[in-house]
Amino acid sequence: MDTIEVERVVAVEERNWWYRERRHLVARELRRLGRPGTGLDVGAAGGGNTRVLLDRGWEAVAVDASPAGVEAARRRGVDARLGDACDLPFPDASFDFAMALDVLEHIEDDAGAARELARVVRPGGAALVTVPCDMRLWSAHDEALGHVRRYDRADLAEVLTDAGFEIGRLWSWNVLLRPVVRMRRRASTGCDLEALPGWLDRSLHAVVAAERALPVGALPGVSLVARLTRP
Template sequence: MDLTYEKKYHQLEEKHWWFAGRRSTVRQLVNELRIPHTSDILEIGCSAGPLQKQLAEDGYMSLTGIDISETAIALAKDRGIQNVSVMDGANLAFPDASFDVVIASDVLEHIQDEYQAIQEWKRVLRPGGRMLIFVPAFQLLWTQHDEINHHYRRYTGRRLRDALTQAELHLERSSYWNTFLFFPTSAIRLLQRVLPRRTKSNNYTGDLKEFPRWLNNGLTALLKVEDVLLRYTSLPVGVSVFAIVRKK
């Protein structure tokens, strides 16, 4: 991602409603899978480690994080998260069958060869291990925000499922996420596509902005309502899409 965006990202990632809401959903999904606390968990794209920290607080004892950003890993270590390292998510320096769980939140869209990445993530999974993947949804939502983030694509639920099942991974669950805000987000994104484009010289940071506390807390609470719905059903549309697959 662009350096200006990355700086803003690390300033906000612990409390911003989007990231806080997604971490809450990831933690709920991991809990629903009844992953033993002794499981070896790899987070690809761990950034400065907020999910690593929360999973540790949830009782998970064997956590590993990687990120391609040296800045992110340095920040994670400054925050006391030690089992993290700089690594390319498409070329993992781990032996085969090293982990019980692989988590990749908004990583796959950054990698040009998605098939290579999925095969690599599958390689480090143990037989029966689970993979949890979040990606941005719908190409119609593509804006300069995606370009600033160095995305190659956005996904539909079907495209994500097809990419994973073509790698001979068994699909256990798929759903959209951030459903309540899909329509207002779509309206804003479509409007952005017809407005004059901003340039990097404007220090453009995409859609990543600091919100007033009341609004940030309200949006976080809205995503937690979705967490309740996700316990019982999959959602039909959203700003993101996730899938859980198992290595046969």
């Protein structure tokens, strides 16, 4: 992620519906894990998701390949390191939990990045991975963000299991808004990340938040989420 894109993310993520709900998703997964431990956020950009770990008592580190991302995270009080997702600057089995949220789609060697993520998680530890799904949704938005691919379930499952993870659950996210996203992306000419009027942001957040209680995870969505363990 380049400097301009990092600055764009930092500027909107606190008040943007998509980022807020993704932070809720992370918090929910952390509650499942119980007692806090050591955590790693790979591809952390400005550290917005890392702070979810910190706010819940985790000893967390952020890693990003962008100096701008590292600096932005440090300004927010996050322990951030410059590093490559395919060559993480940590020993084997360093963390109880690691996450790579919308990271693998940016990396040519996504298999190598997945192996590195598994390498730094201790046996018995956990991980969380999110990616955009379905190449039918490919658009100028993906190109502007530097995406290499969008995933289907089988491809993502193969990358993660080959890396050494066991998949506890693999589900779709942002399902209810997929028709809206698909129409939007057909007309997209670049990155769709922007601040929205308050009423629209609240409305979109209410729709995606409804998925917390609805059994829609097996339906086509805009993203895939994988809950993982390290044997």
